[in-house]
Amino acid sequence: MGYGSEGRGDEEKNFCAVEHTCFFSAIERMRNDKKYGSMGEKEYLVMQKKISKGVVIFGVLFILTSVWQAQKFISFDYYSRVFQQLPPFFIVGRYIISIMLRVLGFSAGIGLLLRKDIARKLALGLAIFTILSLYWKHPYSVVYNYYKISFYFTQNPDGVVQFVLPETIKQYTLVTLAVFYLFDILFCSGLIYYFTRPKVKAQFK
Numbered sequence: 001m002g003y004g005s006e007g008r009g010d011e012e013k014n015f016c017a018v019e020h021t022c023f024f025s026a027i028e029r030m031r032n033d034k035k036y037g038s039m040g041e042k043e044y045l046v047m048q049k050k051i052s053k054g055v056v057i058f059g060v061l062f063i064l065t066s067v068w069q070a071q072k073f074i075s076f077d078y079y080s081r082v083f084q085q086l087p088p089f090f091i092v093g094r095y096i097i098s099i100m101l102r103v104l105g106f107s108a109g110i111g112l113l114l115r116k117d118i119a120r121k122l123a124l125g126l127a128i129f130t131i132l133s134l135y136w137k138h139p140y141s142v143v144y145n146y147y148k149i150s151f152y153f154t155q156n157p158d159g160v161v162q163f164v165l166p167e168t169i170k171q172y173t174l175v176t177l178a179v180f181y182l183f184d185i186l187f188c189s190g191l192i193y194y195f196t197r198p199k200v201k202a203q204f205k
Contacts, residue, residue, distance in 0.1 A: 051203055054194055055112055062109030062123065070102040085141040094136075101126070117204035120195050127188035138180045144173045 073079055076095060083091050105126060111119020130137065151164040194200060 059109045059112035062105050066102045066105035073098055085145055115204050120204045127191045131188050134181055143176050147172045
């Protein structure tokens with residue numbers, strides 16, 4: 001009887017040891033799945049050593065567009081003339097936010113080229129912010145006024161000022177806004193999709 005009891009005791013210990021091992025193995029697999037996604041550990045480590053062309057392209061685009069757009073914001077007088085239809089306090093606030101976004105965009109571009117994960121997250125945040133703020137990024141009144149001035153001060157070869165119906169200006173404005181909206185949505189959506197892929201995320205640290 002004693003031997004039988006000892007045998008059952010050993011079986012229970014072995015069972016507990018196996019159960020304990022399986023439990024922690026499952027935990028480890030869950031951690032790896034979270035870390036590596038659909039990739040294996042070997043593929044994950046390989047991706048960490050290389051940088052995709054897409055990462056380079058997005059990084060360079062962030063840098064170039066930030067610098068190019070910042071040049072237009074150097075002069076507050078120019079900026080206030082462009083957005084003169086808006087309330088003065090709104091122009092000042094918009095000007096400050098625009099400068100901040102250019103600085104963040106430039107920083108994100110540099111960080112992407114250095115493969116910093118915080119830069120990847122910053123790029124995603126800027127993309128989401130852009131989509132959510134399209135209405136304020138491209139104000140209808142500003143685009144309308146641009147075409148209004150352009151048409152009213154465009155002259156024919158004989159020097160006669162053209163007259164354009166308000167409805168025509170409205171149509172040009174809506175088409176322009178549609179193009180701006182579509183471009184921003186497609187670009188930002190593509191960026192969000194690209195930088196959330198496991199193989200791309202694996203390149204950042």
